[in-house]
Amino acid sequence: MIDIHTHILPACDDGSPDMETSLKKIRKMAEAGIDGIVLTPHFMRNQYHNTFNVITSKFKELKSQLKKENIPVNIYQAAEVYLDGNIIKDIESEKLVIADTNYVLVETNLTGLPSNLFDILYELVKSGYRPILAHPERYANIINDPSSAEDLVHRDIYMQLNAGSLIGHYGRSVKKAAWYLLEKGLTHFLASDDHCKSENYSLPAAMEEIRKQIDDYTVKLLTEVNPEKMLNNEKIDFFYLESTEDAPKGLLNRIFR
């Protein structure tokens, strides 16, 4: 299992404050069956200016600690990039993609999606990047109208749900939006977005809930199949569910390709 969104790289954003905290969390993740972790410190121009050199030196340090302590987890270098007009320049100069692939984890303003969001995303896609929108279920616009997320997927944007959203960590309205996106097949990845704020690790509980309410395959798709394709820089299907007329009301007939 691969967790594609974490703030566990020590001392570079509002996530893990130090190496000890990072190692403690990674040990816990390994026990939970995680064998790959994508490290995605924030890249925000005016707040967290994590350049390639900064991220790379901390990444190397963490990697050597994991080796020293025999913790059996692979780590991958990346960032969570705050979308703004200069984004392509920053992604190129600071190599902010996920582990040398064309995939890039992006976020934007939680209280209101910017009016030029589609333009920025279009430029990214046109330049050959494969944007993954972090936690769509947390954006006010999508909470108010979860069906609007489909428009983003039609524009070749992948969606990454936060595990905590499905189990109520961000409140009822986020939880409702998250389950909507999952049930409608508008979700490509499930990740923790762990900031090392507590010892709790949200992924196993959310996976268990998906297993109960949907099925095992969805868990595998979102935490193994798609993350592996992403790391191999293979294209992932944007749509993997189809509704059929004779399906029971409110349910989608699941067709995995």
Ligand SMILES: [Fe+2]
């Ligand atoms: Fe994040």
